[in-house]
Amino acid sequence: MSGCLLVINPSSGKENKDGLSEKISAMLSKHFDRIELRYTEKAGDAEAFVDLAKDLNMDTYFVVGGDGTVNEAINGLAKMENPLKFGFLPMGTVNDLARALGIPLKLEDALSALEHITWQPLDVGQINDQYFMNVVALGEIPYAVNHTSSEEKSKFGFFAYLKDGFNALINDEGQTYHIKLDGEELDAITTEIILVALTNSVGSVEQMVADARVDDGLLHLLVLKDTNALEIGQEALQNLFDGNVSQANNVSYYKGQHIEITSDDKSDDIESNVDGDPGPTLPLELSILPSKLKVMVPKA
Numbered sequence: 297m298s299g300c301l302l303v304i305n306p307s308s309g310k311e312n313k314d315g316l317s318e319k320i321s322a323m324l325s326k327h328f329d330r331i332e333l334r335y336t337e338k339a340g341d342a343e344a345f346v347d348l349a350k351d352l353n354m355d356t357y358f359v360v361g362g363d364g365t366v367n368e369a370i371n372g373l374a375k376m377e378n379p380l381k382f383g384f385l386p387m388g389t390v391n392d393l394a395r396a397l398g399i400p401l402k403l404e405d406a407l408s409a410l411e412h413i414t415w416q417p418l419d420v421g422q423i424n425d426q427y428f429m430n431v432v433a434l435g436e437i438p439y440a441v442n443h444t445s446s447e448e449k450s451k452f453g454f455f456a457y458l459k460d461g462f463n464a465l466i467n468d469e470g471q472t473y474h475i476k477l478d479g480e481e482l483d484a485i486t487t488e489i490i491l492v493a494l495t496n497s498v499g500s501v502e503q504m505v506a507d508a509r510v511d512d513g514l515l516h517l518l519v520l521k522d523t524n525a526l527e528i529g530q531e532a533l534q535n536l537f538d539g540n541v542s543q544a545n546n547v548s549y550y551k552g553q554h555i556e557i558t559s560d561d562k563s564d565d566i567e568s569n570v571d572g573d574p575g576p577t578l579p580l581e582l583s584i585l586p587s588k589l590k591v592m593v594p595k596a
């Protein structure tokens with residue numbers, strides 16, 4: 297008998313929640329014999345419920361929420377040797393993983409798209425001792441975003457805020473970083489922003505990293521160059537938001553499986569942003585877990 301634990305974050309998103317669990321259960325009942333429902337109450341619940349799903353002998357773990365909830369689910373699943381299968385419905389403001397996987401962002405559309413499903417292999421990223429599914433950002437700008445109130449963030453979204461707030465946020469020349477990519481030391485770089493992306497969609501910009509595939513087994517490293525000159529920085533950031541960053545002049549673009557990032561500057565103060573939330577400080581070690589998960593997507 298196939299079973300699915302359905303976990304809903306009742307605080308995510310702004311859509312009307314009337315009949316939400318019934319509608320989702322109806323869709324899931326087409327694919328599973330047995331469905332159990334739980335609601336999250338606080339940070340960490342969507343990660344902890346993975347253990348409950350295992351105890352209940354479920355084979356699939358399905359969450360409904362924003363990027364925070366999806367990231368928690370990934371953190372629960374990725375540490376399993378043989379992870380449960382994964383599914384989700386996007387309810388947040390950014391929803392990059394859904395965009396990359398072709399899961400519609402509107403609830404009713406997603407529910408009908410998932411009437412017919414297939415299981416897509418999905419890479420998971422590791423940063424120090426935690427996991428991510430979409431993007432790690434590092435530098436002055438992500439730092440400022442980390443220290444922005446969640447109201448502002450939920451109003452504008454992570455990168456929308458970043459874009460609108462770019463002028464206001466620039467206040468110095470950036471940090472100097474040392475980056476080792478697959479064991480090779482790159483030239484030291486002074487920059488305001490470093491991104492490590494897993495999917496083509498970053499910060500709601502669906503083709504920012506046009507080459508990235510959810511199961512290509514690669515980390516996509518983007519470094520904004522020449523940020524001492526504000527105008528160049530702005531132009532490069534605009535290139536990021538216009539998509540297809542590998543074509544942009546002021547962005548260095550690399551691919552690899554293992555990245556180490558250190559800095560001569562005050563490392564303890566340099567904080568990362570992981571999937572839109574504050575992450576670990578330097579030094580950072582990132583790696584890819586190729587096709588670690590199988591995720592439910594609409595059948596083409």
Ligand SMILES: Nc1ncnc2c1ncn2[C@@H]1O[C@H](COP(=O)(O)OP(=O)(O)OP(=O)(O)O)[C@@H](O)[C@H]1O
Pocket residue numbers: 305306307308309336337338339340341361362363364365366387388389390391450572
């Ligand atoms: N019942 C609850 N009430 C209030 N907050 C909750 C509840 N359950 C979980 N949370 C909080 O919600 C956070 C995750 O929110 P999530 O990011 O999924 O939604 P969102 O903020 O609407 O989406 P996005 O980040 O894309 O804007 C968790 O880290 C946790 O702190």
